[in-house]
Amino acid sequence: MGKRIKIGLFGFGTVGRGLYELLERIHSTDVTIERICVRDISKDRGVNASFTDNADDIFNDPEVNFIVELIDDADASYDIVRRALEAHLPVVTGNKKMLARHLPELIELQRKQDTALLYDASACGSIPVIRNLEEYYDNDLLISVKGILNGSSNFILSKIFNEGMSHADALRLARELGFLESNPTLDLDGWDSLFKLVIIGVHAFGIYVEPERVFTYGITHMTDHDISFAREKDRRIKLVAHVEKLPDNRLVMCVMPQLISRNKYIYSVEDEFNGVVIKGLFYDKQFMFGRGAGAHPTSSAVLSDITACLYDYRYEYKKMHNSELPVFDDNVSFRIYMRYNDPVDLQLLRFDEITESYTSPGYNYVVGRARLSSLHHAREAMHSRGLFIAAYPAD
Ligand SMILES: NC(=O)c1ccc[n+]([C@@H]2O[C@H](COP(=O)([O-])OP(=O)(O)OC[C@H]3O[C@@H](n4cnc5c(N)ncnc54)[C@H](OP(=O)(O)O)[C@@H]3O)[C@@H](O)[C@H]2O)c1
Known part of the structure; x- marks a missing residue:
């Protein structure tokens, strides 16, 4: 494209x-905003720009040669x-x-039209995870991408585990500080992390998995009992998104709370930050950390995508053309902690094996191995019955 971008x-x-604000601050002449389309034109925006x-009005403006959709x-x-x-x-x-x-x-349309579509800000705010997966991790040695992709739920969990706040107070504070989406279930039930994970899956392993196929469970039903359980085991609860290629070429994907031990990088990802651990065959683990949301961190990733177009950068989706693409499979077992309310709840989820169980008048849990397929099958019932589950890896 030409050397001046008019957005x-x-x-x-x-x-x-x-x-x-970023463009004002850097006095950019290569990149300028020509026109801005909003929903409600009557709002006073307090800036000197052309709104519609x-x-x-944008698509018919002959000066506009670039679209930014936010x-x-x-x-x-x-x-x-x-x-x-x-x-x-x-x-x-x-x-x-x-x-x-x-x-x-x-992806098909941008290829057919030979026109760039970039979206690094969509997956982890300011952390350039997509472009790194696309360019640097451009080989078949990648094993997994795992991390905290939702800052709002992580903020709540940090307040609980670091400052001893109750779940309700932490939720209230997150809302007051504007960290929660207008529909908080997007953050708390894991959907926001899921959408990001689906995008990451395409760039990490070249395969697109429909969001409906991925087991997703959040922290809505977490109680003080679950928090105490984690503390007793010297762990923290984090909401973790996970995509992994197994040695037999199966691809596992899920979003769920996890009991994280101190030796893990993401144990120390606090507040509204995001952290992504990339694991490969020969380099073991690498860790990317940064702000996953917010006006300037996110818009700096948007700006980086815009300026990448100055030198005609495109995602090439090379991995999607690999001859042996991994195959999505949820017949994979995880060690799971499940807190339940009533003995009948135990019938909701099929455990292959139960290794620990506890019952008392106000608190019941089991620890055992269950398959992602069973968890997926039981999701709606577990959610409507208020059950809390978390992956509970051995270390
Ligand atoms: N916030 C973050 O930190 C963050 C991080 C990563 C990615 N994102 C993504 O970035 C996008 C924007 O997020 P945001 O937080 O900036 O949203 P936001 O604060 O809610 O602002 C949304 C904007 O969209 C405008 N709008 C809504 N529907 C429209 C339509 N049909 N035509 C034209 N304008 C329309 C609204 O207009 P009015 O002002 O007139 O209401 C408003 O200006 C979302 O997709 C979000 O998921 C956000």
Whole structure:
């Protein structure tokens, strides 16, 4: 593309405004915002820019040669990104929910249109995990990508484990500080981490797995009993997203709380930070850490994608063309801690083996091995019955 980028920006919320401020701060002349489309044109934005509430004003503006999509509506985001690619306009988006649902189609479209679609900010905010997986970890030695991808739930867990706050107080504080999405179940039930994991799976192992197929469980039902259990074992509870290629080429993916021991990198990922551990055959583990959300951290990743287009950077999706792609499989067993309320709850999840159990008038749990397929099958029932589960690895 030409040397000057003139952006048609969709969205002027946390990240959209963050990008505007960043460009002001660096006095960029290569990259400028031409026009901004928002939902509600009547809001006073307090900046000297050209606003519209009509997408056509952006797409019909002959000066606009680049689209940045930073809105909070996944359906509208999909329409904007499609329309941009169809018009041969390079596009940067941060919308993980939209990408997790539509990636295969959009990958095909950007290839057919020979137009860049970049989205590093969608997976881990400021941590450049996608481009690293795409470029640096561009071989078949990668074993797993595992990490804390949701800052809001991690903030709550940190307040509980480090400052002894109750779950309810930590939740209230996260809400007061604006760390939770307007629909907090996206963060707390693991869906936000799931969408990011689906995107990471494409760039780590070249395979797209529909979000519906991935077992996802969050921290909504965690109680003080679960927190005490973790403390007694000298562990912390973290909400972990995990994709791993097994030696027999099966691909395992899941999002669930995990009892993390002190010797793990992610044990020390605190507050609203994200941390990603990349494991390979010969280099063992590498750890990426940083801010996973927020106006300026996220918009700096957006800006990095924009400037990458100045030198015609594209994701090549090379791994998707590997001859032996891993095969998604959830017939894989995990050691699980499950707290339940009533003996009938035990029938919800099929354990292959139970190694520990405890019952008392107010607190019951089992520890045993269960398959991801069984967990997936029991998910809705476990959730509606208020059960808490966590992966409980041996070390
Ligand atoms: N916040 C973060 O830290 C973060 C981190 C990584 C990725 N992301 C992703 O970045 C995107 C933006 O997040 P955000 O936190 O900046 O959202 P936000 O603060 O809620 O702002 C959303 C913006 O989108 C505009 N909008 C909504 N629907 C629109 C439509 N149909 N057409 C035009 N504008 C529309 C809104 O307009 P009005 O102002 O008129 O309401 C608002 O300016 C999301 O996909 C999010 O998942 C966010």
